[in-house]
Amino acid sequence: MDERRGVWCGVLLWVVFLTGCAGPTSRIDRSAESEQAEPRSSATVPTDWESFGHSVQGRPLRQRSIGRGPRRALWIGGIHGDEVEGMVATEELPSAFAAVPGLGDRVTLTIVEDVNPDGRAARRRGNSRGVDLNRNYPAENYRAGGSRGPMALSEPEARALYELLGELQPDVVLVAHSWGRKPTGPAAFVNFDGPAEALAERFSELSGMPVVPSTNIHGTPGSLGSLVGIDRGIPILTIEWEKGTDPIDCWQATSRAILAVIAGEG
Ligand SMILES: [Zn+2]
Numbered sequence: 001m002d003e004r005r006g007v008w009c010g011v012l013l014w015v016v017f018l019t020g021c022a023g024p025t026s027r028i029d030r031s032a033e034s035e036q037a038e039p040r041s042s043a044t045v046p047t048d049w050e051s052f053g054h055s056v057q058g059r060p061l062r063q064r065s066i067g068r069g070p071r072r073a074l075w076i077g078g079i080h081g082d083e084v085e086g087m088v089a090t091e092e093l094p095s096a097f098a099a100v101p102g103l104g105d106r107v108t109l110t111i112v113e114d115v116n117p118d119g120r121a122a123r124r125r126g127n128s129r130g131v132d133l134n135r136n137y138p139a140e141n142y143r144a145g146g147s148r149g150p151m152a153l154s155e156p157e158a159r160a161l162y163e164l165l166g167e168l169q170p171d172v173v174l175v176a177h178s179w180g181r182k183p184t185g186p187a188a189f190v191n192f193d194g195p196a197e198a199l200a201e202r203f204s205e206l207s208g209m210p211v212v213p214s215t216n217i218h219g220t221p222g223s224l225g226s227l228v229g230i231d232r233g234i235p236i237l238t239i240e241w242e243k244g245t246d247p248i249d250c251w252q253a254t255s256r257a258i259l260a261v262i263a264g265e266g
Helices: 003-020 031-040 087-098 117-122 156-168 197-207 224-231 247-263
Strands: 050-054 060-066 071-076 107-112 172-179 189-193 236-242
Touching (some): 071 087, 071 156, 071 247, 087 247, 107 156, 107 247, 189 197, 197 236, 197 247, 236 247
Parallel strands (some): 071 107
Antiparallel strands (some): 060 107, 189 236
């Protein structure tokens, strides 16, 4: 699939999403934000996406960067195809980032749109081969088989993100997820791996989402958290919004928290 078709696919998905899934949505008022952003911004909002690989079905995997600072932050807007709550955050992050005075001098933020566009198109968790792209990384706890894939990095989407991680060498990673509310436990929470407890606590303070340590979650072999946080010692936060929440509400409830973590306010 070529780039232009991929773009149209993205547009179509967005339209389908707005009309078929999320129900009535309110528009985000950016007037106050843009008034602040113009004179004080130290970062230029990027308009174009760059491809860093392709999915099994040929959809482009896309990223863009903003800022030129020494701290390197990576945002991953989606990895499970049926968890779309982070999509507005992914769209809004560049202008929100640019609106924070001086942030672009301190931080370079790379935004990955979605690691699993095939899964998102089909509205299912795994990629088009049924592999969970958050269980396909060569972490020490990886176990081959089933939805984890026949071997680590068996999937092109996982390989592309793995290579991007190597290129970027991020200082912090944030990943957008969502989960269905359980009878017990919080509706939404933030989870962390690696030396990210202070960042997770800060995120929690600003968002109201409780921190749930990885020790409270059943094993996640071959996950990004295992590879990046546990094996490599890089702080990584997994944001778990409540599944089905309007993505605009998700962004508005967590935008300050996300920007604080990106800025390194732990
Ligand atoms: Zn997920």
